[in-house]
Amino acid sequence: MSEPQARPKAQIIAGKVIAPQTIDKVKAARETLEAETGVKPGLAVVIVGEDPASQVYVRNKGLKAEECGFHSETHRLPEATSEAELLALITRLNADPKIHGILAQLPLPKHISEKAVIAAIDPDKDVDGLSPINVGRLVSGLADEALVSCTPAGCLVMAKSVTPDLSGLNAVVVGRSNIVGKPVAHLLLAENCTVTIAHSRTRDLPSVCRSADILVAAVGRAKMIKGDWVKPGATVIDVGINRIPAPEKGEGKTRLVGDVDFDEAAEVAGAITPVPGGVGLMTIAMLMANTVIAASRKAGRPEIGAGILKG
């Protein structure tokens, strides 16, 4: 007999299992909405410049929107586009009745203010949930009006797939970005977690992390969170997407890793998301969910979209 294979102890929270469940709900909601109101959800994705990673993400978003039966537009603008030109496009999309969701792929070129562009998007079409209005709605508990940022919303769906009731749990979010750390902390707070937001100035980060029943890593530093930072049995949600050299795959090759040292953490955690194949897949699914949610609100039938997140 050969040696038994070392297998991670943790349950793997697989994006390729959970994301399709969300996509199925999106498709069902899209069908109901179209059958009952004649409204077809429309998503416009705007990309400025040639960043290869952004090109891939944007292509995947367009393909997924088509798979969901949406009207889908991708606006590819040259790197030299001025802020005024981009704002003019946003204004047109805000007024376009075929479009229910607008996403400006980030990062934008340096000469364009991301803040100005995000603020220009109609909050009710802001399927990225990044506009100050939607952040305000999230923080003040107006779930029925808010569009919630896709990656944070995906983190929550993944955590709740393991522990449907998060109430009373200690949640530690490592990272305080506007895109992930802050909104995910508010979502966890709304689930009645006791939430700590840790960051680069946090003292004794390993022991803060060890207090977490739910540990969300969103710092953007490859494999920073080690196995002995994880409380035994904790749920670990890894938002990091870091490309590191992979000489074992050949000269100049790279691979994706998260902010968590997966091999170490999977020996200790109760459940963990992999990278790739984890939160990233949920991000796109939640974008589709937000588009159907925005369209059904616009059509005066908010309950059709709301069903997706209620499960």
Ligand SMILES: Nc1nc(=O)c2c([nH]1)NC[C@@H]1CN(c3ccc(C(=O)N[C@@H](CCC(=O)O)C(=O)O)cc3)C=[N+]21
């Ligand atoms: N306005 C805006 N909204 C965004 O939502 C947004 C953005 N800008 N800029 C870039 C980030 C990144 N992002 C990802 C989406 C899907 C995967 C994804 O599907 N990842 C797969 C495959 C990764 C791969 O193989 O390259 C995985 O993790 O398994 C990853 C990352 C959305 N973003």
